[in-house]
Amino acid sequence: MKIKIDMKKFAAWFDDRLALTPIFKYMTHKEVPQHEHSFWYYTGSSILLFLAIQIVTGIMLALYYRPTLEGATASIERIMTELPLGWLVRSVHSWGATFMIAFVLVHLLAIWFTKSYRKPREATWMTGMMLLVVSMMFGFTGYLLPWDDLSLAATKVGTNIPAAIPVVGKWVTQFLRGGDDVTGDTLTRFFIFHVCVMPLILFAILAIHVLLVQKEGMSIPLKDELAKKKVPSLPFWPNFVLREVVIWLVLFGVFMTIALAFAPSLGPTADLMAPAPEGVKPEWYFLFLFQTLKIFPANMGPVTGEFVAVIIIVITVVIIFFLPFIDNKPEGKKGKVFQYLGIIGVIYAIVFSIWSLL
């Protein structure tokens, strides 16, 4: 007896109930403009590639990782030495974090310099900034999980920073640490943030971000928009998707090569009583903030230098968050100012990052 499955009827069954056809129809009609800056369209989906890699390797690691003070570093040791290719899974997850945040930053800069945050894409920019903060929180919470001496020190410093904020700072630090000090509770708490709380927040904001991108369409360069030029475009499916797959493959190859060649090591177990090890530093994407904090003197008048630094950083982040509303005349002089500010910001970040390593 032969059972024939008619795909069309199968699809129609779903369509009757879920009404997904408009989505597919939209995807076939979506168009991607082609111009001198259209290469930067690939940055967004590259982030998704690395996010997917992180989720898969994260789940694999979480199968064996033990988020307790006694078990954490031993379980990672086991992953690295006993389990088949465990060292590679850990290496991929560790490098994946770096690559994902690197591409988030590249994406941010691309949007900044092409001014794609202008009307009507302000909400996309703001959700994007939220995603940036969430990604960095992922990196920060994940960094503690191996519970080795460097990560313990970095976390102590990192969770101390909110304490500089006047009224609520102490509560924030206590919330992050699960108490006044970094303990085994902090580790478990960070694990739950990393694995449960932040992914939910990420998916919610990411869904809004992606939907907004689809709704508003892809932006074209400012000068083309001003000239009302009709930019040639390619269909998203299949032309642009196929090109994206090529980019993904290349990125994946480079990424796997680096993960294979530069597998991370695991430091000595964290000791809550031991002095901080030499060479304590946060992950590379926090280096410039780290250095900024370091250059402020210990006391500035009635407040600590740290307080001033934190306030300045918070204000800067808020300004960047509301950038579309501040830079509301992108074609004018103000627009040029923000271009230069962007360049200055990049140079500052690079210089300070390198400085903190010296």
Added chain:
Amino acid sequence: MRIDNAYFTRRKFLNSLLGGWLGAVAASFIAPIVKFVWPPYKEPDEVKLVFADFSDMKPGEVKNFAWGVKPGILKRAADGSFIAMVGVCTHLDCNVTWQPEKRQFFCACHDGYYDEEGKNIQGPPPKPLRRLDVAVEGEDLFVRKPGAGAKA
């Protein structure tokens, strides 16, 4: 070579080549993931115990030892030799307990009973308790998987 009105077109052939390659690459990535997620936990091939702990067992006495992560049962037979069994019920893997007054093993999960040789006498267990080989070598007592062969 041109074939008019062919069902299997050149396009389909190229598509299937691409699909085949994608499948091969995907398989080569899925395989290590599968291996990682299903790592083998093997029972030990042999367990070394200190003979002194068991040398004063009376015939008919039963003691426990650790067989990997499962309980092992060591029983001294009437003639002074040892028999060893894995103390795990053959029904659904609960640990069995020794009832010395009734000289039987009892599994509390579904009321299974084994006699003192490990043979299943009552209840759902389908097979007797799994036997292991015992060998006394000098000061050590070795418990091995049956037929796993001796150390040379």
Added chain:
Amino acid sequence: MRTPRILFWLVTVSLLLGPLAAAAQQAGTPPEAKDKAQVEAAAAPAAPAQEAKPSPAPPAAKKPAAKAEVKRTEPIVPAYTGIKEKTAVIVFFVWLWFAIGVLIYFLRQWIKESDRIYWAKYYEPEESPRKDNPMAPTLGD
């Protein structure tokens, strides 16, 4: 204002090279030689730790730690357990790039074809010279 293209490349390259430089620095520095606490010989993990591929000679106490009670004071540096594992990794690396090369070859053919179809307006017969075609195909065929 046309942002100089060089700025884009400067930024991207530094963002991608930065982590590489950090990694190279990390791989190059020897792990801290601390006083070893008593390390009880652990029964289980027979495999010693593995070592990073590119870093030549140096450092790395490659010992696995003691079980449970004693805190590990030596870092674990990834290293290969034997020539077999090293060969397997190299083979995988070659296979990876070969597979990617083949896939990109196929994808380029596919891209060229889909572009050609698009520019010829194959799926929009009204806008193409074939507007009187009674057998117009639809996307998904």
